[in-house]
Amino acid sequence: MADNRLTASVKWVDGLTFVAESGSGHQTVLDGNSPGTAPSPMEMILMAAGSCASVDVVSILEKARQKVVRCECTVTGERVGATPNVFKAIHLEFIVTGHDVAEKHVERAVALSADKYCSVAKMLEASVAMTHSYVIRAA
Structure with missing residues (x-):
């Protein structure tokens, strides 16, 4: 076991x-x-969410044979403003750069990460509004 x-x-x-x-x-x-x-510890939470989701997105896009040369995830967290100053919302925006990258594959990769694979985001979504978006850029 x-x-x-x-x-x-x-x-x-x-x-x-x-x-x-x-x-x-x-x-x-x-x-x-x-x-x-x-x-800070709270910044590390944002970095953990972004890196966990990015691993998923890149892995899924590589399996779909997309020619990705760069993937960046910009993570923005909004905190409640009172102690404990927890996150109430986190947004992950993926900037995927590559050669002829198909939007349907990026949309699917981001959705699969958000809905199924990203352990950090799945854990956070129990108490934080998690949102995702993406931009595709030509290499």
């Missing part, structure tokens, strides 16, 4: 700066100051 647990540790450096390490040994710095010297 597969172990479905992931682990991470977070160690205080100084001030409001921390080093987070994944169970696989990768490290990143986080900063609770605004603005700080590193991403």
Whole structure:
């Protein structure tokens, strides 16, 4: 039976700066100051959503044999404005650049990521309004 647990540790450096390490040994710095010297924990949530969804979109487009040369995901989060200042809405916009990339494939890839595959977005959508859009650019 597969172990479905992931682990991470977070160690205080100084001030409001921390080093987070994944169970696989990768490290990143986080900063609770605004603005700080590193991403804040809430910015990391946006980056996690964008990167998780981007993995899906690129993978799906590659399987559809689309000639993608670049995929960027711009993530915008709107917070409630009171403590706890959680996200109430997050929008992911994919900018897909390639050669003769078919809109139907990009639309399908974004929809599949949003509706089925992106673990981070699926987890967030329980309490956050998640929206998606895309732009296709010629390489």
